[in-house]
Amino acid sequence: MCKNESKTWLDRFPTEIVHEIFDYLSPNDIFYTFFYFNERFNTLLLHPQCHLNYFELPSTDFQFWRTIIYTVSSKIETLIIFDPSIWISLNIFSNLTSIIIKSSSDWTYLQLELLFNRKHFQRLHTFKIIGPYSIETKFILTKVFHPENVLQIFHYQPMIHLRYQNNFRDLQTNFHLHSLILSLNHFKYIYQLIQYTPNLKYLNIQLTNIYSFNREYDLSNLMKIKLEKLYITLRKEEEETKTSDYVIFETDLAYLICFIRTFSQSLICLSLNFTNSDIDSLESVLIDGEKFKIQLLQYLEQLKDFHLNVKLSSYTTSRHSYKILSIFETSFYFDHHWYFGINSYYLYSLPYKYDELYEFDHMKCMKFSDRTLLQSKPSIWFKVKTIRLVRTEEVNIDDLIQSCKIHMPYLQTIKIRKYYRTDSISLHGGRNRLQLIERNSSKLKHKRLLHNADLSLNTVTCVHLTGGEIEDEIEYLFKVLPNLTHLILENTLLPPLNSSLISILQEKVQRLDVMFSIGPMEFIEMSYMYFSNVRYAQFTFNLTTNDSIIDIRSKLIGNCLKNLSKLINLKIYTINPKFFSYGDKAAFEPLVARLSQYDIDKNYKMIYIRNSLSFHKKTPVHDRSSISFFHDFLLTSLFIVLSSTIVYYMK
Numbered sequence: 001m002c003k004n005e006s007k008t009w010l011d012r013f014p015t016e017i018v019h020e021i022f023d024y025l026s027p028n029d030i031f032y033t034f035f036y037f038n039e040r041f042n043t044l045l046l047h048p049q050c051h052l053n054y055f056e057l058p059s060t061d062f063q064f065w066r067t068i069i070y071t072v073s074s075k076i077e078t079l080i081i082f083d084p085s086i087w088i089s090l091n092i093f094s095n096l097t098s099i100i101i102k103s104s105s106d107w108t109y110l111q112l113e114l115l116f117n118r119k120h121f122q123r124l125h126t127f128k129i130i131g132p133y134s135i136e137t138k139f140i141l142t143k144v145f146h147p148e149n150v151l152q153i154f155h156y157q158p159m160i161h162l163r164y165q166n167n168f169r170d171l172q173t174n175f176h177l178h179s180l181i182l183s184l185n186h187f188k189y190i191y192q193l194i195q196y197t198p199n200l201k202y203l204n205i206q207l208t209n210i211y212s213f214n215r216e217y218d219l220s221n222l223m224k225i226k227l228e229k230l231y232i233t234l235r236k237e238e239e240e241t242k243t244s245d246y247v248i249f250e251t252d253l254a255y256l257i258c259f260i261r262t263f264s265q266s267l268i269c270l271s272l273n274f275t276n277s278d279i280d281s282l283e284s285v286l287i288d289g290e291k292f293k294i295q296l297l298q299y300l301e302q303l304k305d306f307h308l309n310v311k312l313s314s315y316t317t318s319r320h321s322y323k324i325l326s327i328f329e330t331s332f333y334f335d336h337h338w339y340f341g342i343n344s345y346y347l348y349s350l351p352y353k354y355d356e357l358y359e360f361d362h363m364k365c366m367k368f369s370d371r372t373l374l375q376s377k378p379s380i381w382f383k384v385k386t387i388r389l390v391r392t393e394e395v396n397i398d399d400l401i402q403s404c405k406i407h408m409p410y411l412q413t414i415k416i417r418k419y420y421r422t423d424s425i426s427l428h429g430g431r432n433r434l435q436l437i438e439r440n441s442s443k444l445k446h447k448r449l450l451h452n453a454d455l456s457l458n459t460v461t462c463v464h465l466t467g468g469e470i471e472d473e474i475e476y477l478f479k480v481l482p483n484l485t486h487l488i489l490e491n492t493l494l495p496p497l498n499s500s501l502i503s504i505l506q507e508k509v510q511r512l513d514v515m516f517s518i519g520p521m522e523f524i525e526m527s528y529m530y531f532s533n534v535r536y537a538q539f540t541f542n543l544t545t546n547d548s549i550i551d552i553r554s555k556l557i558g559n560c561l562k563n564l565s566k567l568i569n570l571k572i573y574t575i576n577p578k579f580f581s582y583g584d585k586a587a588f589e590p591l592v593a594r595l596s597q598y599d600i601d602k603n604y605k606m607i608y609i610r611n612s613l614s615f616h617k618k619t620p621v622h623d624r625s626s627i628s629f630f631h632d633f634l635l636t637s638l639f640i641v642l643s644s645t646i647v648y649y650m651k
Contacts, residue, residue: 010037011038011040015044018041018044019044026056027052027053027054027055027056028055028056028058030045031045031068031072035068045072046071046072046075052072052075052076052077053077053078054076054077054078054079054080054098054100055069055072055076055078055079055080056080056082057069057079057080057081057082057083057088069088069092070092073092073093073094074092074093074094074095075095076093076095076096077095077096077097077098078096078097078098078099078100078126079093079096079098079099079100080099080100080101080102081099081100081101081102081103082102082103083103084103084107084108084111090115090120090121091120093120096120096123096124097123097124097125097126098124098125098126098127098128099115099121099124099126099127099128100126100127100128100129100130101128101129101130101131101135102130102131103131103135107135107136109136109139112135112136112139112140116139116140116143121143121149122148122149122150123149123150124149124150124151125150125151125152125153126151126152126153126154126155127144127151127153127154127155128153128154128155128156128157128181129155129156129157129158130155130157131157131158135158137156137158137160137161138170140156141160141171142170142171144174144177145171145172145173145174145177145193145196145197146172146174147172147173147174147175149174149176150176151174151176151177152176152177152178152179153177153178153179154177154179154180154181155179155180155181156181156182156183157181157183158183159183159184159185159208160182160183160184160185160189161185168192168193171193171196172196173196173197173198174196174197175198175199176199177197177199177200178197178199178200178201178202179200179201179202179203180193180194180197180200180202180203180204180205181204181205182204182205182206183205183206183207183235184205184206184207184208185207185208185209186207186208186209186211187205187207187209187210187211187255187256187259190203190205190259191218191219191222191259194222194225195221195222197225198224198225199225199226200225200227201226201227201228201229202227202228202229203227203229203230203231204229204230204231204233205231205232205233206233206234206235207232207233207234207235208234208235208236209234210234210248210252210253210255210256211252219258219259219262222262222263223262225262225263225266226263226265226266227263227266227267228266228267228268228269229267229268229269230260230263230267230269230270230271231269231271231273232256232271232272232273233271233273233274234248234273234274234275234276234277235276236276247277247278248274248277248278248279248284248286250281250283250284250285253284253285253286257285257295257296260296260300261296261299261300264299264300264301264302265301265302266302267300267302267303268302268303268304268305269303269304269305269306269307270300270303270305270306270307271305271306271307271308271353272286272307272308272309272310273307273309273354274286274309274310274311275309275310275311275346275356275358276311277311278311278312278313279310279311279312279313282320282323282324286308286310287310287312287324287347288327289327289328289329289330289333290327290330293330293332293333297332298332303336306336306338306349307349307353307354308340308347308348308349309346309347309348309349309354310346310347310348311345311346311358312324312345312346312347313345321342321367322367324342324347325340325341325342325347325367325368325369328340328369329369333369334370339351339368339369339370339373340368340369341366341367341368341369341373342366342367343357343358343359343360343365343366343367344358344359344365345358345359346358346359350368350369350370350373350377350380351377351379351380351381351382351383352380352381352383352384353383354383354384355383355384355385355386356384356385356386356387356388357381357384357386357387357388357408358388359388359389359390360387360388360389378406378407380407381407381408382407382408382409382410383410384407384408384410384411385410385411385412385413386411386412386413386414386415387404387408387411387413387414387415388415388416388417389414389415389416389417390416390417390418397476397477397480398455401455401456401457401480402455404457404460405455405457409459410459411457411459411460412459412460412461412462413460413461413462413463413464414460414462414463414464414477414481415463415464415466416463416464416465416466416474417465417466417467418465418466418467418468418492455480456480456481456482457480457481458482458483459483460481460483460484461483461484461485461486462484462485462486462487462488463477463478463481463484463486463487463488464488464490465487465488465489465490465492466490466491466492467490467491467492468492468493469492469493469494469495470492470493470494470495470501471495474501475495475499475500475501475504478501478504478505478508479504481508484508484509485508485509485510485511486509486510486511486512486513487505487508487509487511487512487513488512488513488514488515489512489513489514489515489516490514490515490516491515491516494530497529502529502530505530505531506530506531506532506533507533508533509531509533509534510533510534510535510536511534511535511536511537512531512534512536512537512538513537513538513539513540514537514538514539514540515539515540515541515575516540516541528559528560528562528563528564531564532564532565532566533566534564534566534567535566535567535568535569536567536568536569536570537560537564537567537569537570537571538570538571538572538573539556539557539570539571539572539573540572540573540574540575541553541572541573541574541575542574542575543574543587545590547590550590550591550594551594553591554591554594554595557570557572557591557595557615558594558595558597558598558600561595561598561600561603561604561615562598567617568616568617569614569615569616569617570604570614570615571612571613571614571615572588572591572612572613572614573611573612574587574611574612585608587611588608588613591613592606592613600615603617603618604616604617604618605617605618
């Protein structure tokens with residue numbers, strides 16, 4: 001225990017204000033910053049249970065954390081694991097009720113056995129796996145669907161690929177499970193899974209398709225399940241590169257509706273999010289309000305909350321948007337307080353209950369089944385954290401920012417896509433060296449040198465650009481995002497070197513994701529000049545055996561590792577590993593061999609994980625200051641929190 005009795009200005013604050021400060025920080029940040037501060041803070045940290053609801057098992061500086069973990073282990077209820085190689089016995093966590101795995105690393109069979117064969121796993125109430133890759137799916141399912149554990153909540157985010165009947169052979173009934181969140185490669189497998197959860201109340205499934213193959217499914221085992229909340233989302237697989245969306249056929253919808261009606265006596269909430277699929281017929285039940293009522297909704301007698309988000313084809317919406325919306329303007333929907341809106345190519349229920357809003361440009365372009373809804377319920381967009389819009393010269397950035405500030409106070413990400421016809425320019429070498437130096441003066445007429453500070457979007461931290469280039473309108477957008485730190489570029493050209501945007505990129509961008517095939521070339525050669533402040537970088541491209549392309553990519557990686565002084569981690573992902581028959585490490589060997597000239601082994605550790613290669617900066621064991629850039633500005637943030645807290649208590 002720390003015996004430091006020194007007094008500072010922080011010690012003068014009463015306990016209530018200190019706890020107010022702690023509410024802004026995670027348990028790990030609290031302990032990392034204050035545990036050895038002095039005896040008073042150690043006492044405050046060890047007694048209140050509210051600051052130990054969850055704890056992230058650290059993957060670095062473990063010598064520092066070891067004492068803390070053993071001191072607070074009996075108080076930890078939720079443990080978050082990032083790195084399976086950093087392991088500590090679960091036996092020390094006597095009151096553990098939840099485990100969350102947030103890992104992009106492969107777990108070996110032995111590591112999983114250490115986790116599942118402990119007696120403490122049988123006492124867990126919640127188990128979640130949140131990450132991009134499946135982790136021994138069959139093994140995990142047999143442990144979860146088992147009568148000996150008391151697991152109530154199971155969340156498995158990676159896509160579960162079930163292809164054979166023997167995947168279900170060892171599953172047993174779990175009477176305690178009441179909440180499931182799963183991603184499945186096919187809807188038909190949900191029939192087999194939930195028959196082992198007779199007391200299921202909450203089901204959230206993400207699917208890549210709902211093909212029925214005109215097969216009849218036995219629903220008799222599901223009749224006894226009193227499901228209350230059902231969420232169904234169609235999504236693309238991570239490795240899917242095609243731009244066309246999955247088309248939903250009416251025959252498949254018929255089987256889906258039959259499945260939903262199985263829970264007609266108990267279902268109180270239904271959500272259908274089909275934004276990654278196309279509806280190309282006005283006859284579809286999903287956009288025909290009368291058919292929707294007759295075939296499904298009128299049978300769900302207990303249904304209170306109904307949420308819908310559907311993508312329509314361009315032909316359907318451009319010709320018949322008013323007709324589509326008018327069919328939902330009936331007494332049946334109004335009596336249930338179910339309202340709808342249509343925005344370009346999307347039909348959705350209101351209030352909007354999804355994180356991402358598509359094709360958003362301005363409130364004036366939206367149509368509502370209830371014309372007074374926007375005035376009577378200004379909070380209908382409060383759930384939105386991401387907006388997507390097509391980049392056009394007609395978009396008024398000022399109006400866009402103003403609408404977001406008023407209606408979307410929790411907005412975090414803006415995704416902008418150039419027209420499809422311009423995307424191909426970035427796949428063929430990008431600009432030449434002369435174009436990098438010379439500014440295209442034809443676009444300067446739209447440039448804005450100043451902006452209204454009141455229009456700044458303080459909540460947005462990420463911008464995702466697809467296609468085209470970062471022109472003046474995007475530069476202006478960056479200037480009104482004071483907290484922008486994360487930039488995602490997907491086949492997008494960088495600005496010329498004499499652009500004023502360069503200084504903005506250097507100042508703001510701390511996390512960079514780039515997705516491309518062969519180019520753009522200027523990113524290969526000049527990347528470190530654009531992003532000198534980057535801490536975390538991720539490059540995604542297709543694997544290739546072409547020597548010239550491998551040479552180009554080795555220059556990209558080598559220049560970044562050599563010249564980005566603040567870089568902590570660089571990851572390389574592939575978008576088509578399934579076309580390669582050899583191992584993941586062998587696939588990267590031609591690339592790694594060319595990196596030997598950069599002497600990266602001195603400063604970086606290479607890690608192979610499935611279809612990715614990671615370079616992680618080596619950190620001295622006792623150098624706590626370089627572990628995470630977050631702690632560089634933690635004290636600055638603390639001063640801001642203190643100031644606002646003091647003002648609050650002085651009122």
